[in-house]
Amino acid sequence: MEEKSCPVISKHIKVALVGQPNVGKSMLINSVSNAHLHVGNFSGVTVDKTEVLFDYKGYNFTVVDLPGTYAFTDYTIEERVTHDYLCAEEYDVIINVVDSTNLTKNLQLTAELLTMSKKVVIALNMSDEAQKEGIEINAEYMSELMGVPCVKVSAVTKEGIEKLIDTVLQKHQDKKVKPKLVFSEPVEEEIAQIVWYLDKHRFQSENSYRNIAINLLKNNKKTYEKLHDNPIWTELQPILIEASKHIELHHDSDDVKEAFAEEYASFNRGIVAEVLKQKVKQEKKTITEKIDSVLIHPLFGIPIFLFFMWSLFQLTFEVGAIPMDYIDAFFGWMGDTVGATISNEDIRSLVVDGIIAGVGAVVLFVPNIIILFIGIALLESTGYMSRVAFLLDGFFHKFGLHGQSFIPLVTGFGCSIPAYMSARILKNDRDRLLTLFIIGFMSCGARLPVYVLFAGAFFSPEMAGNILFIIYISGAMIGIIAAKVLKMTVFKGVDEPFVMEMPKYRLPSLKLIWHTVLTKTMMYLKKAGTFIAGASMLVWFLSNYPHNLALEAEYAQKIAVESSANEKQKLANQRSSELLEQSYLGSIGKFSEPLFAPLGFDWKMSVALQTGLAAKEVVVSTLGVLYSLGSDVTEGDNTLVGAISKNISFASAVAFIVVIMIYLPCLAASVVFTREAGGIRYFFYLLAFTSIVAYSLAFIAYNVTRILV
Amino acid sequence: MKKLIECERGEKVRVLKLHAKDELKQRLISFGLMKEAIVEVLEQAPAKQTIEVKVGKMRLALRAQEAELIAVEVL
Numbered sequence: 001m002e003e004k005s006c007p008v009i010s011k012h013i014k015v016a017l018v019g020q021p022n023v024g025k026s027m028l029i030n031s032v033s034n035a036h037l038h039v040g041n042f043s044g045v046t047v048d049k050t051e052v053l054f055d056y057k058g059y060n061f062t063v064v065d066l067p068g069t070y071a072f073t074d075y076t077i078e079e080r081v082t083h084d085y086l087c088a089e090e091y092d093v094i095i096n097v098v099d100s101t102n103l104t105k106n107l108q109l110t111a112e113l114l115t116m117s118k119k120v121v122i123a124l125n126m127s128d129e130a131q132k133e134g135i136e137i138n139a140e141y142m143s144e145l146m147g148v149p150c151v152k153v154s155a156v157t158k159e160g161i162e163k164l165i166d167t168v169l170q171k172h173q174d175k176k177v178k179p180k181l182v183f184s185e186p187v188e189e190e191i192a193q194i195v196w197y198l199d200k201h202r203f204q205s206e207n208s209y210r211n212i213a214i215n216l217l218k219n220n221k222k223t224y225e226k227l228h229d230n231p232i233w234t235e236l237q238p239i240l241i242e243a244s245k246h247i248e249l250h251h252d253s254d255d256v257k258e259a260f261a262e263e264y265a266s267f268n269r270g271i272v273a274e275v276l277k278q279k280v281k282q283e284k285k286t287i288t289e290k291i292d293s294v295l296i297h298p299l300f301g302i303p304i305f306l307f308f309m310w311s312l313f314q315l316t317f318e319v320g321a322i323p324m325d326y327i328d329a330f331f332g333w334m335g336d337t338v339g340a341t342i343s344n345e346d347i348r349s350l351v352v353d354g355i356i357a358g359v360g361a362v363v364l365f366v367p368n369i370i371i372l373f374i375g376i377a378l379l380e381s382t383g384y385m386s387r388v389a390f391l392l393d394g395f396f397h398k399f400g401l402h403g404q405s406f407i408p409l410v411t412g413f414g415c416s417i418p419a420y421m422s423a424r425i426l427k428n429d430r431d432r433l434l435t436l437f438i439i440g441f442m443s444c445g446a447r448l449p450v451y452v453l454f455a456g457a458f459f460s461p462e463m464a465g466n467i468l469f470i471i472y473i474s475g476a477m478i479g480i481i482a483a484k485v486l487k488m489t490v491f492k493g494v495d496e497p498f499v500m501e502m503p504k505y506r507l508p509s510l511k512l513i514w515h516t517v518l519t520k521t522m523m524y525l526k527k528a529g530t531f532i533a534g535a536s537m538l539v540w541f542l543s544n545y546p547h548n549l550a551l552e553a554e555y556a557q558k559i560a561v562e563s564s565a566n567e568k569q570k571l572a573n574q575r576s577s578e579l580l581e582q583s584y585l586g587s588i589g590k591f592s593e594p595l596f597a598p599l600g601f602d603w604k605m606s607v608a609l610q611t612g613l614a615a616k617e618v619v620v621s622t623l624g625v626l627y628s629l630g631s632d633v634t635e636g637d638n639t640l641v642g643a644i645s646k647n648i649s650f651a652s653a654v655a656f657i658v659v660i661m662i663y664l665p666c667l668a669a670s671v672v673f674t675r676e677a678g679g680i681r682y683f684f685y686l687l688a689f690t691s692i693v694a695y696s697l698a699f700i701a702y703n704v705t706r707i708l709v
Numbered sequence: 710m711k712k713l714i715e716c717e718r719g720e721k722v723r724v725l726k727l728h729a730k731d732e733l734k735q736r737l738i739s740f741g742l743m744k745e746a747i748v749e750v751l752e753q754a755p756a757k758q759t760i761e762v763k764v765g766k767m768r769l770a771l772r773a774q775e776a777e778l779i780a781v782e783v784l
């Protein structure tokens with residue numbers, strides 16, 4: 001669907017994708033366009049609306065991906081996004097995406113959409129999976145019964161996609177056709193009466209009288225508001241009250257919404273019975289249920305999960321370490337080669353010691369990051385994510401967290417920004433804020449380089465993987481304890497219910513994993529090439545200026561007098577580090593050194609922590625620049641790992657890791673946090689909270705380690 | 710008549726009434742967990758803190774407090 005069409009003369013169509021969560025809306029958009037929307041096998045992957053544009057048959061399509069919603073309610077923030085969009089925005093056609101393998105439940109939302117008097121096309125997605133499960137749906141018959149076109153599609157095999165778009169085009173040109181939603185006789189009678197009444201008074205409205213009647217009976221707030229100020233209201237109200245009573249009586253319920261849900265359900269059951277044939281007899285236990293009996297086993301469930309986590313960090317370190325030497329060597333070679341071509345000493349230093357050393361230090365960890373991303377992608381796409389939320393809910397609950405908090409928290413291991421966004425799946429504002437406050441405790445991918453660097457500097461390769469695992473787990477534990485403290489003090493309140501769909505297990509396609517990991521890795525690299533390169537240049541500048549000519553001359557003289565090469569080298573190194581200390585950065589470091597002295601940090605570490613407020617990768621690049629400047633030509637090991645194990649004591653390193661684990665993730669994440677939390681004051685709370693916790697725990701860690709080691 | 714939380718693993722029951730209030734009730738209903746629905750208990754976390762049930766073709770995780778509010782009869 002690539003042929004370009006002129007944006008001016010071609011016609012525009014705006015399509016809204018609506019459906020229950022996890023039915024493949026985002027994937028469907030990916031398969032009709034070149035978009036790479038985030039896809040995952042759990043409810044609540046998409047939490048904000050996204051527009052995707054593409055051209056087809058001379059039309060400009062704008063497709064809007066909306067968060068999945070179970071019903072037309074405002075249960076969670078992300079469902080509110082969908083609801084508001086559908087009620088308030090302009091669009092031409094709704095594609096209602098449904099999961100063919102779970103039709104009855106999905107049609108529940110469809111029934112509600114059909115009372116909106118919008119043009120609707122139903123996409124029967126996952127037809128490939130339905131076929132495998134022996135489910136056959138007669139789409140033509142279904143279209144006829146419902147009065148709405150239904151098209152079988154599969155976002156994975158791309159089967160039926162063209163037909164779907166053609167149907168949307170056709171529907172767009174058609175006049176509105178009334179969908180055929182039929183209720184039980186008593187309800188139909190009440191509807192007829194209200195329709196008759198509206199008709200009698202020639203009530204002006206865009207929506208059909210029938211839909212207005214249904215919405216009124218269902219207690220739909222918006223419809224009520226519309227009619228409330230109309231003169232006919234005084235006469236209509238008693239009729240409505242009477243009608244609701246009849247319906248409630250008929251359904252033996254005191255809740256008219258429940259009564260309507262039952263009406264819809266029985267209509268849907270009728271449709272499904274007509275159009276769906278289960279050709280293969282279903283086994284007693286589905287594969288998903290068999291897997292569940294192992295993975296969420298009451299005893300083994302949690303140990304299995306911990307084992308997976310541990311394996312991931314082992315792999316991250318072990319496999320990630322293999323290409324590291326090459327990358328390191330490459331940047332070393334590049335520094336030498338590029339450096340040789342530049343004659344101006346200052347520019348040479350800027351390029352080699354600033355940009356190449358800084359960016360190189362960050363790129364070095366790309367292999368580790370890739371493995372971590374693969375792990376998260378697998379967790380997201382197989383369906384295991386919801387299982388872990390299930391396993392941990394009991395435990396989380398004790399600490400005042402909601403089981404579903406697990407999803408944003410795990411996302412936080414990748415990057416805090418999407419994690420803050422995905423906290424929207426939590427219904428309750430208090431739960432959501434609480435989760436927002438502790439997402440930062442889940443170490444994001446950008447902190448991994450710092451950990452790998454330090455674990456590699458102080459531990460044998462066999463142990464380093466375990467150390468990574470311990471760092472991540474303790475970060476998470478500290479976060480959970482922090483949650484408990486916050487819950488007992490600030491976010492007091494009742495517990496929210498926990499009801500969550502458990503998707504079926506799916507074998508993720510390699511393509512999907514590849515795309516997810518590639519997109520995230522490219523983002524990391526792009527950041528290294530832009531933001532980090534810029535920050536490295538800044539750090540370089542601050543650490544080279546102002547020039548102290550007197551000091552330089554003094555050393556030049558000393559070196560000239562000295563005869564032994566060894567002594568010359570020593571003096572050169574001494575010169576470098578003295579120059580560095582009196583630079584701008586050195587002054588900043590020296591100024592803040594007393595603050596960090598109780599944690600055992602030298603001024604370079606203090607500076608790295610401060611630049612790390614911009615982004616955690618900058619910690620590594622700053623250390624890279626500072627240590628490559630401080631010791632120009634060194635004896636033996638001149639890697640950053642070597643420099644760190646030589647210059648930093650073990651206790652200081654532990655304290656440093658603790659601070660990195662806890663303090664603010666980065667500038668960009670802080671901005672998103674502020675937006676999601678809903679006010680700048682929350683940012684200051686977060687800043688104070690994390691700084692205090694980080695400082696106190698680092699202080700304890702430093703002193704305990706010093707006593708023990 | 711008993712509560713859903715009192716059911717054992719593998720038991721199949723029919724829903725009689727939802728004692729949940731407003732929003733939670735709406736949510737359960739939108740999951741298909743409504744009067745007359747057939748529910749099967751699939752898995753239980755330790756001490757039945759959380760349970761996994763099957764409603765129609767869908768699996769649902771519920772916390773004990775919520776399962777407490779669903780009156781069922783054994784089939």
Ligand SMILES: Nc1nc2c(ncn2[C@@H]2O[C@H](COP(=O)(O)OP(=O)(O)OP(=O)(O)O)[C@@H](O)[C@H]2O)c(=O)[nH]1
Nearest residue numbers: 022023024025026027040041044045046068126155
């Ligand atoms: N077999 C099969 N799997 C599909 C198909 N469409 C989507 N999936 C899978 O279904 C899962 C959900 O896909 P998404 O596109 O994230 O679903 P969504 O509707 O956008 O979900 P939310 O954003 O949470 O509302 C993913 O694991 C997809 O790989 C399909 O046609 N066939």
Ligand SMILES: [Mg+2]
Nearest residue numbers: 025026045046
């Ligand atoms: Mg989506």
